Amino acid sequence: MLDKSESICNHCSVGCNIEVGSRKQTLRVIKPKENESVNKYFICDKGRYAPHAADSSDRPLDVYINGTKEAELNHDAGKLLKETLQNDFKYGGILGSEREDLISNVTLKELSEELNVPFSSFNDSDVEDKVKLAVSLSANSPSIDDIEVADCIFIVGEITEQATMLDLAARQALKKEVPVYLINSAPTLFAELEKKYSNLKRLSIPTNEINDELTKIKNQNDDDGFHGNLQNDIANANKPVILGMVDSLSLKGIQLLNEINENFEKSKLGFALPASGSYGAALVSQPQSCDKLLTSIENGNLKTLLIVGNDPLSGNQRKRWKNAIAKLEKLVVIDYIYSETAKEANLFLPSTAHVERNGVLINFEGRVQSFEASYKKELPLFDPEGLRKSLSSNVQTKINEFLNKLFITKPSVKSQGVLLTAAQIKSLINTSHINFKEVKTSNGINVEVYRWFGEESVANFSKEISSLSPQKNVLISKEIIEDNKGTECYEVKLKNNGKEIIMPFKVSKQLPKNSIALQKEKLNELNIFELSNIQLEFIKPLFTDASQSNNTGGY
Structure with missing residues (x-):
């Protein structure tokens, strides 16, 4: 018999509910768990198979020091982390992650404040601003059910690849002969449907030209073709939905989609975020947190950096991070993948995988959901919940105070979650610092x-x-x-x-x-x-x- 638990998929920002089946400390099967408010009774292939990375043959389960496996130190992992925090953090900093859950990032944030060191959940300052802007505009985000019953849909970005369950919901609307409009720059499986459905209208343009097209739609100054038909169909719809893929949009593009949405009284606007923990990361990180953390390292103000669940050396700003990390005296990485950043660590500590821990995630529409561990490996793996419990009562009080801003009682794993209100989102997100830079154009390829x-x-x-x-x-x-x-x-x-x-x-x-x-x-x-x-x-x-x-x- 399998041991079963209820969890949340952590492989995109939709937050589908799943049932995890395990046996003898290994993941055996992922099945959809019914939740009428989120994924109903279905999950995508990524959600079904990607969690099995927890049992990958190349998953690191040992302590590494300067790239060398030191299995004999595994049972001292907690001690090694404690010594680092006590002895090496006078000039330290902490980097959380968009793929860590809310509890993990809140714990790291409050730990950083206790130690009086900088903290961020983002490894890319541009992504940080885009996610925060998208989250600040999420108060009227559509659910999957809203997308399925919409009578007009406008999509910007590669929806299949960035939020597969939103793609599946839009397909249900297509089947009902609802007008669906798509702007894409890179290939996406959803665009293949135009061969089958004449009600799917597509515009393929380079990423750096998307803002120009959105401006035309916002200004309603094109009565013919794609733009004019889109404007008319949204205006005449009773339940229109607008969806933007944050990874496909610039800051200005996100703002323009919101302005388009404001032109139509009945429309709902939603953004697929880059990762499962992006929403929570946006709530816990201070304005310009990534840039401030990086600048502190570059200026020589930080000597030690603790990274939990992040891989900045594989990100868009990896050149800047590589130069910054070279200035550190000590790099500590905690993760359950042996990433490019982990390979550079002076001290690497293996952590629990998502299916092996308890936590809280907030999905793209602002729904707070809890999940529980399916099993625990008989190994001394780092667990954010264990770190939280080991901290001082003062830090734990601050963690609880922050979480109380989101929910009085944490949603149970058997509930459908709790939607954040517009007032809560506004109180936690500050976008006044964001600079809407112009997107550069290219005369080349x-x-x-x-x-x-x-x-x-x-x-x-x-x-x-x-x-x-x-x-x-x-x-x-x-x-x-x-x-x-x-x-x-x-x-x-x-x-x-x-x-x-x-x-x-x-x-x-x-x-x-x-x-x-x-x-x-x-x-x-x-x-x-x-x-x-x-x-x-x-x-x-x-x-x-x-x-x-x-x-x-x-x-």
């Missing part, structure tokens, strides 16, 4: 991020799961291939700022003109995080194989 719907920061470090990725090619728009006479080629050399890689390619019918799309790991290899002067060189094969395709097709 547009580079987009390609995702597959099983991609996720934890699962990516499980070789058993990451190996399932269906896309190993660079996707290229038809115009680039024709202009560069690449129709008879099968590989392309990509060069950027002294870096180069050679990859097979496919034509994508979904990409905007003059665009390519790469998976994030390849963007990292090429050091592409902003608009770059990337160059392409198509490589002709030495021999022609008549059995090979000419790389047409793909999406």
